[in-house]
Each structure stands twice: as structure tokens, then as C-alpha cells.
Amino acid sequence: MKRELYIWTLVFLGILHSYLIGDVLPAIFAFTLFLYMYYSKVTFNPNVTVRVNNNLVSTEEGKEIEIPVLFMGRGIINAEFKGDYIISEKVRLRVEGQRNAKIKVKPIKKGIYDLRLKVKIEDFLGLQIQEKIFPGVRIEVVPSVDSIREAAKEEYRLRLKERYKKGIVGTESLDFHGLREYIPGDDIKKIDWKASARLKKLIIREFLKEKDSEVYIVLDQSREMRKGKIDYASALALYIATMLIRNGYYVGLIKYWEGGYKRIPPGRGEGHLNKIRMEIKYKRERGILSLRAEIGKVSTRALNFLRKSFRKKKGIWEALLEIKTPSYIVIISDLTSQTSRLYALLSMIRKKHRIIILSPNPVLFYQGDLNEETLRKLYKRMKEREKIIRKFNSLAPTIDLGPSDYGKEVLRVIE
Structure with a gap:
């Protein structure tokens, strides 16, 4: 119950007590309380204002931040922020003139939200209360790397089986x-x-049946792939090669890097598998992962020009153009190196070969220091990455992979 209700109860009881015992003193006491309540209600006119920084505040989901607020006026103030998907601390303070305070806010979901400041103003005895809503602050909540991984993990797993079924080897060929x-x-x-x-x-x-079909595993060993993703990519390539060879497929390997490549023709058997295993060698690179990749528009005239020029270049272009018979091609690449040229190449060969792309996502493999600026960049790169995957998906099934997306799920599908 509010203090005001207690006092009105005392007024009523004082009058009742005076009537029952025939004594005027309880009535005088009750009348005095009545006059005080009336006076406090008439004179209660709080003039409290607040000042909040209107600049956009950026933070990470699940991370608690403090928002500074300047209170101006007189009274007892109870304040908290209101908005979608936030948990706000409630503060209570006494203000006479000006007073600074910091209110803790914890966002629980990514997005951009406008917060309002809810303020309850009391007189110093807590008898009168007035509630006001003030404009607050706009906050941008970016996902953390952990939340990106968790949110993406289930989606990638669901897509994994479907893409493998459609893209690598099913039960029938085109013959x-x-x-x-x-x-x-x-x-x-x-x-x-x-x-x-x-x-x-x-x-x-x-x-x-496709048992006699040739499968090429194309492993990107460019500099960007050697920055933290090459162990994952090599293990994935060996998993796929092992399971396909043991199921009777002819499997070849193409590994490529800046300006060069090596091709192992398709074969089968444990001896051929050991040959592939020995060829997957690499040298790790130091440095921060590059997160950018862009695809420009490729016209028909440009494709014709690239078709001629690719044959003079050494690398994945020459390697894939040398595959004469229709085959299955499994490309393992993060799609950050020479993205436009790779897109143009796949545009040319996709009518001849069945292609699937397994792409380790640089954002999910990022292991550098995390701060507010880095998280913003990771979030932006994740959005750009989605566009790249959609474009490559228009050419061939493309699976965006995280560190935990190979293993039982991949093996189960290939088996």
C-alpha cells in the first residue's frame, strides 16, 4: 500500500475513534492530517527534466552498458529505460537542482532500438507520485562472435545434408x-x-549409376586460406576423399594457390588415397583474416574474353578448364581470393560439370581480439558474406561452413 493510503486510513480511523469515545482530540488529529494531505496535493507540482545523449550507442548483445542521464529538478526520482528486448536497472535517487546518474541496460537481441526513459517523481515524504516518459537513446545491438556461431550452426547443419545430396553425388548420373x-x-x-x-x-x-563417375576435390591453398582455415579445409578434403574412394568412386585432387596449381588425376584404392593425403601440404600464413570479398557483374562479352585469357593463366582456371569429361567438382574455398574471377569461371563450366562449393566462413573462423569496433566490422562482413553466398548459390550449391560443421554430419551424408 502507498503511504498516502495509510494516511487516509488514519484520517478515517481518527474520525471514527472520536465518534465512538466522544473525544474531540482524535478528530482534531484526523483533521490535521487531512489538511496536510490536501496541502501536499495542491502544492505538488514537480518540474523534473532529464537530458540524455541522443547519439547512437553501439553495443554487443548480452553485454551490459551504462547510459549516463542528467536529472534536473527537485524530488525523489525512480527511473528506468523501457524498450524492446532490453533489461534495465531501476535507479532511485534524490534530486535537488541537478544530479548525474548512470543506468545499466542489457540488450538481449541484435537490432536497433529506441529506448524511452520512464521516471516516477515523488515528494520527499513519498505521499504524491507523478509518472513521466522522456525520450531516451537509440542503441544498435550487434551480435557477438559466439552468438553468430551459435545462430549459424543449426542453419548450416540443416542445409548441409540437402546441399550434399543435390551437389556432390546422389544415386544417379546424367547418363x-x-x-x-x-x-x-x-x-x-x-x-x-x-x-x-x-x-x-x-x-x-x-x-x-554414378559409381564410375569422376570426382575432383578442389582445395584452395591461397594465402587467405592459410590464415587459420587451412587445417579445417584439409581435414574436410581428406574426409570427403576417404569416404568417396572407399565407396568406389574415382577421386582426383586439385590444389591451387596464387599463380600455380597441382593436379592428381582421378583414381581409387588405398594407394591412391595415400597419394592424395601426401599431397595436401601447406604452409601457414600469419596475419589477420581478410573478411572482404566482392563480385562484379560479368557480361557475356566479358565471359568470352575471360574464357580465352584463362587458358593462358596458371591456377584454378587452367586446372578446371583441363577437365575434359563431365565430372563432379567439390570446391573447398573461403571465396575471399579473386572472387570475381572464380565466379566467372564457374559461370562457364557449370553446364559441363556438377559443382558444389564448401566455403569456410572467415567470420566464424575469426580468432583475433574482440572489441566494439571489431564486432561492428564482423557484423557488417557477415551481411556482405550472405550476398556472396547467394550469388554463388545461383551457380552451384554453396554451403557456408563454421568450425564445427564437418565431422559426423558430413560423413553421414557421404556414407
Whole structure:
């Protein structure tokens, strides 16, 4: 109960007591309290104002920050910030003139939010209360690296199986084998409608099994990949090579770097697997990971020019253009080195080969110092990265990977 309610209760009890015992003193006491309450209500006119820095405040989700507030006026003040997805500290202070305070706020979700300052003003006895809402501050909440990893992990795992099924090796190849009658449960995309109309029953096109298909694992060993991601990429390449060879596929390896490449023709068997294992060698590079990658628009004329010029260059372009027969190509690259040229190359060869891209995300592999400025850059690069992945997805299934995205999930899909 409020103090004001207690006093009004005393007024009522004083009058009642005076009436019951026939004594005027309790009534005088009750009347005095009544006059005091009336006077305090009439004279209570708080003129409290606040001043908050209106500049945009940036912070990390889940991280507590202090917002400075200047209170001006007179009275007992209870203040807290109100807004979406924030937890605010409640402060109580006495103000006579001016007083600075810092209110702690903890955002729990990324985004940009406008906070309002809710202020309750009391007189010094706490009998009268007035509530005001003041404009507060706008805060930008960026995700932490940990939250990026956690949020992305489940999504990547869900996409992993689907992309592998669509992109690496399924159960059938593009080589046409023959026709057969439709069986309930068959994929309707395989129905040969012309043959069905001619034979007056549903006919399915069958394809040859892919056990004899060639698979190339293309491993990016450029300088940026050697900054923290090469161990992951090499282990992933070995996982894929091991499982495909043990399942009877012909597997080759192409490793490339700035201005050079090495190609191991497809083969199978434990001896060939050991040969691939010995070839995956690298030298780590020091330095901070580059997070930028851009793709420019490539016109038809530019593609024709690049098709001619690529044959004169050494690197992934020459290596992939030398693959004569239609094959499955698994590219392991972070897509930060010569991104536009790689995009143009895949635009040329995707009609001939089946391609899948496994791309270690530089943001998720970042291991440098974390501060407010770095987190802003990581958040911005994550948004740019999404655009890059969408563009490459238009050419071939592209999986954006984090440090924990290979292992059981990858092996289970390949098996």
C-alpha cells in the first residue's frame, strides 16, 4: 500500500475513534492530517527534466552498458529505460537542482532500438507520485562472435545434408539408361511425358549409376586460406576423399594457390588415397583474416574474353578448364581470393560439370581480439558474406561452413 493510503486510513480511523469515545482530540488529529494531505496535493507540482545523449550507442548483445542521464529538478526520482528486448536497472535517487546518474541496460537481441526513459517523481515524504516518459537513446545491438556461431550452426547443419545430396553425388548420373513404367513413389520430375502420351501410361526415364563417375576435390591453398582455415579445409578434403574412394568412386585432387596449381588425376584404392593425403601440404600464413570479398557483374562479352585469357593463366582456371569429361567438382574455398574471377569461371563450366562449393566462413573462423569496433566490422562482413553466398548459390550449391560443421554430419551424408 502507498503511504498516502495509510494516511487516509488514519484520517478515517481518527474520525471514527472520536465518534465512538466522544473525544474531540482524535478528530482534531484526523483533521490535521487531512489538511496536510490536501496541502501536499495542491502544492505538488514537480518540474523534473532529464537530458540524455541522443547519439547512437553501439553495443554487443548480452553485454551490459551504462547510459549516463542528467536529472534536473527537485524530488525523489525512480527511473528506468523501457524498450524492446532490453533489461534495465531501476535507479532511485534524490534530486535537488541537478544530479548525474548512470543506468545499466542489457540488450538481449541484435537490432536497433529506441529506448524511452520512464521516471516516477515523488515528494520527499513519498505521499504524491507523478509518472513521466522522456525520450531516451537509440542503441544498435550487434551480435557477438559466439552468438553468430551459435545462430549459424543449426542453419548450416540443416542445409548441409540437402546441399550434399543435390551437389556432390546422389544415386544417379546424367547418363541416360532407359525407360520403365512409373511406380508410386517415383520422382515426377523423371516422367517422360512424350513417351507417356505415346504409350498411354506413365513412363520414367532411368539413369546410370554414378559409381564410375569422376570426382575432383578442389582445395584452395591461397594465402587467405592459410590464415587459420587451412587445417579445417584439409581435414574436410581428406574426409570427403576417404569416404568417396572407399565407396568406389574415382577421386582426383586439385590444389591451387596464387599463380600455380597441382593436379592428381582421378583414381581409387588405398594407394591412391595415400597419394592424395601426401599431397595436401601447406604452409601457414600469419596475419589477420581478410573478411572482404566482392563480385562484379560479368557480361557475356566479358565471359568470352575471360574464357580465352584463362587458358593462358596458371591456377584454378587452367586446372578446371583441363577437365575434359563431365565430372563432379567439390570446391573447398573461403571465396575471399579473386572472387570475381572464380565466379566467372564457374559461370562457364557449370553446364559441363556438377559443382558444389564448401566455403569456410572467415567470420566464424575469426580468432583475433574482440572489441566494439571489431564486432561492428564482423557484423557488417557477415551481411556482405550472405550476398556472396547467394550469388554463388545461383551457380552451384554453396554451403557456408563454421568450425564445427564437418565431422559426423558430413560423413553421414557421404556414407
